[in-house]
Amino acid sequence: MQGNRQYREQPLTALLIAPDRALAQQLATALHETRAFQVLADLKTYPPRNTLEIRLRQLRPDVILIDVASRFEEAAELIRIAALWRPPTPIVALHRNNDSAVVIAALRSGASEFLYAPFDPVSQRDAATRIRRLRQSDGDTPAELGKVVVFSAAKPGAGSSTLATHTAHAIRKQTGQRVLLMDFDLLGGAIGFYLKLQASYSVVDALAQVDRLDAGLWAALTQSSAGVDVLPAPETPYGDPIEQPRLNDLLEYSRRLYDWVIIDTPTIFHRTSLLSVSESDQTFLVSTTDLASLHLARRAISVLQQLGFSRDRYQIVINRMDRRNSLAGADLNRIFNCPVPACIPNDYFTLHRVISLGDPMMPDCDLGRAIANLATHVSGAGDPQRVGMASTETRITAARTLEERA
Numbered sequence: 001m002q003g004n005r006q007y008r009e010q011p012l013t014a015l016l017i018a019p020d021r022a023l024a025q026q027l028a029t030a031l032h033e034t035r036a037f038q039v040l041a042d043l044k045t046y047p048p049r050n051t052l053e054i055r056l057r058q059l060r061p062d063v064i065l066i067d068v069a070s071r072f073e074e075a076a077e078l079i080r081i082a083a084l085w086r087p088p089t090p091i092v093a094l095h096r097n098n099d100s101a102v103v104i105a106a107l108r109s110g111a112s113e114f115l116y117a118p119f120d121p122v123s124q125r126d127a128a129t130r131i132r133r134l135r136q137s138d139g140d141t142p143a144e145l146g147k148v149v150v151f152s153a154a155k156p157g158a159g160s161s162t163l164a165t166h167t168a169h170a171i172r173k174q175t176g177q178r179v180l181l182m183d184f185d186l187l188g189g190a191i192g193f194y195l196k197l198q199a200s201y202s203v204v205d206a207l208a209q210v211d212r213l214d215a216g217l218w219a220a221l222t223q224s225s226a227g228v229d230v231l232p233a234p235e236t237p238y239g240d241p242i243e244q245p246r247l248n249d250l251l252e253y254s255r256r257l258y259d260w261v262i263i264d265t266p267t268i269f270h271r272t273s274l275l276s277v278s279e280s281d282q283t284f285l286v287s288t289t290d291l292a293s294l295h296l297a298r299r300a301i302s303v304l305q306q307l308g309f310s311r312d313r314y315q316i317v318i319n320r321m322d323r324r325n326s327l328a329g330a331d332l333n334r335i336f337n338c339p340v341p342a343c344i345p346n347d348y349f350t351l352h353r354v355i356s357l358g359d360p361m362m363p364d365c366d367l368g369r370a371i372a373n374l375a376t377h378v379s380g381a382g383d384p385q386r387v388g389m390a391s392t393e394t395r396i397t398a399a400r401t402l403e404e405r406a
Helices: 021-034 049-059 072-083 100-109 121-137 160-175 203-208 215-221 244-257 271-279 291-306 329-336 348-357 366-379 392-400
Strands: 012-017 037-043 063-067 091-095 113-116 147-153 179-183 223-225 228-231 260-264 282-287 314-321 342-345
Touching: 012 049, 012 121, 021 037, 021 063, 021 091, 021 121, 037 049, 037 063, 049 072, 049 244, 049 271, 063 072, 072 091, 072 100, 091 100, 100 113, 113 121, 147 160, 147 244, 147 271, 160 179, 160 228, 160 260, 160 282, 160 314, 160 366, 179 244, 203 244, 244 260, 244 271, 282 291, 291 314, 291 329, 314 329, 342 366, 348 366
Parallel strands: 012 037, 012 063, 063 091, 091 113, 147 260, 147 282, 179 228, 179 260, 282 314, 314 342
Antiparallel strands: 223 228
């Protein structure tokens, strides 16, 4: 019979939100037969908005399955939030029975499909087929988008801005590819100062105008520094939070223009930093060797793990390593239980010179060579594989460790 035939399409990956555990179990039993949807994460309560946003960016599911039977108003609010997500994620409302009033209310809230227990196999497959068509109709995307790389400090003053700046220039020099450098430290970003830019606009202006970005406006917003396009932080500290949809849109636009989007963020525990990490292909957490910085770096790794980021998404960079320091690479790997691909030497005088001139770091000294090596590691020079891209299997494994966070 048709209901017993193996489903030929690859399952759509899904985020399941189901306080009704009996309903969730019925769905799991039905999915075991149809394989129409593959659940990456199962939330047992209706999550706060911030948690939902983080889960969507971390998991990037094809669809959201949400129980509307437990508390419809809470479910409907989540549907309305998710329906505005960009890129759009189709939503399937789940219920115990075929209640026509609930069906209409769920669809009006923004759901794309409605399924009810016992989750007939044919209905599941029909819904999955319609969702695939809906996703295809959203328009074609480029086959290859640029990569987003985030630099964030474990502790203020660890030097993430310096490393982001000079790594971006080194990638440009080594690969000849298009590179964008953005400063998301809106309260105290220093990249504009480091590069001696006289910028009329900042990343805040780009976020404000993200709905109308085009080639002409983009050229006016960005500054050029030795072949790297730069969106600096505002001259005047900006305290308002970045809206996640605007951040997402800005990065999606940037990915289409550049091979590499290098982002400097505030310390890793800041909301802007975590949102940026959620969007990134690779994150470099910068620490120095002082005990407080090492302690905060370990705490940051714990936070990233709790948020479900797999270990291939982030690495540690040790900055200002003194030659007399006894810590070796193996020691650092044990301390963090995380890759430490680079230890950047402490060279105050060279750094002072390049900042005074506003020039990129040249690989003619130990510090310059270390940054060039880090850029090679980031860009994967000679490696055809994209660095830090998480497969569906990796995301599934990461999802198992996700805990509810506000």
